[in-house]
Amino acid sequence: MINTQIAIIGGGPAGLRAALAAAQTGAKVLLLDNSDHLGGQLIKQTHMFFGSQQQFAGSRGIDIATRLATELRQFENVQIMLETTVLGIYEDGVLLAEQDDKVRKIKAERIIVAIGASERMLAFPNNDLPGVYGAGAAQTLMNVHGVRPGHRVLMVGAGNIGLIVTYQMLQAGVQVVGIVEAAPTIGGYLVHAAKVRRAGVPIYTSHTVKEAYGDGAVEGAIIWQLDEKWAPIPGTEQDLAIDVICLAVGLSPLSDLLWQAGCQMTYVPQLGGSVAVRNSLLCTTNQQIYIAGDVAGVEEASSAMVEGQVAGLGAALSLGLGGEQAHAMLADARGQLAALRSGPVGEKIRAGLSLVEKGVTADA
């Protein structure tokens, strides 16, 4: 049995920041990640981040991962276990984790779940052909492994992920023949859209994939236009010769562990799916379990990092650690979150959060 005060599951932007915040209060911290690196999805984010200096705006995700991991490794009260998959959270507060084909038991006083989200699939005929990728997978191939996913790509989805991965494909020398977006407007930041437009990539709003075709692998796709009721318009079909269809149609929080742990869950479309009911310190209905990052609601990495701080400080304070300084840092972090979410692009998140934030006893 490994004993710790705060166990953090997931070493992405939220988990890293949670671990740092908790470590600064002197808590004994154990950070677990199922991959062989810290940083989560940051390690393939070659673009500059938005936000303010406090969230490392202007820095590239890849560099933020290195910076946070380096900072964390300086704490003697932090233990990091990589290639460790958490299998379950049990009623007595014991985590079961698999590492090196062995099951390890971990007893933690507080657990912060920061395991992120998974990519959604899109239904269309032949979507099981080789050559249909999630955008995140294509990004991993290119930016982590140095492998191009194909030669001619159709991107599906003009949210930030679709736009950013399109840009990174162009940087990798891959041709993107177009981006289709079912909605009538571009969902991602318009500056990302402008960047791929001036590189000559068309954006087909109010369009979707009718079908993919190919003998054993993707050789093409038919796209067609949608009317104002999102119904396809026959006769508007376009046949695109491509070898990759890249899906960037949204993310869903990875909620399994939280369901299993018995946290009260609720389905909130604005946050991407099922999320745990939580208070403003990100403590779930299981007083031992906190959440941060995309698992708490799909959002930008900048806010995931700040949520990590909130959860890390909240967990530490609940153990009587951190004192005045932790309270001050917490107030600052919550101010940052409010600012990041206060504009028009935060509207969806605000609507979603208003549906899940329950009682605020922790605020008192």
Added chain:
Amino acid sequence: MLKSTGIPTKEDLQKIYPSAERLAKGPVAIIECFQRIPCNPCATACTRGAILPFQDINNQPQLDAEQCTGCALCVASCPGLAVFVVDMTYSEQEALIKLPYEYLPLPRVNTTVKALNRAGEVVGQGTVIRVQTPPAFDRTAVIHLAVAKTVAHEVRNIVVEDEANDA
């Protein structure tokens, strides 16, 4: 319109474009940021206070064009690569555009490249005058491109022929 095409309209551009009088005085930043998003590195990067401090991080940048020298620090620091510098006083016939560029290979100085507009269409050609890649620019190169004055307000990208990538 911008929200459905990704290409700013004339009306969008009018709202942010410096005045003709200011353009006639020399290099100035053109901040093509048309949406309220939580982001402020341009203001942080500006050493002259020409991009006013943000009251709300979601605000769009406000340029005090009289303070701006067109130094291009903001060009390299904008995460959206949405800032350009235009110098209409560069020469009799040509304007100088400073644009952010994150593709390889980088263009070589004194070569001629195709100049693209905001829709990625070729609208002319330009001469690469300078390629800035100091460490502070963090891998966002700033390309100084001389183009005909007639297309200075359209050109926002370049194509660099890459023989190695053609296969």
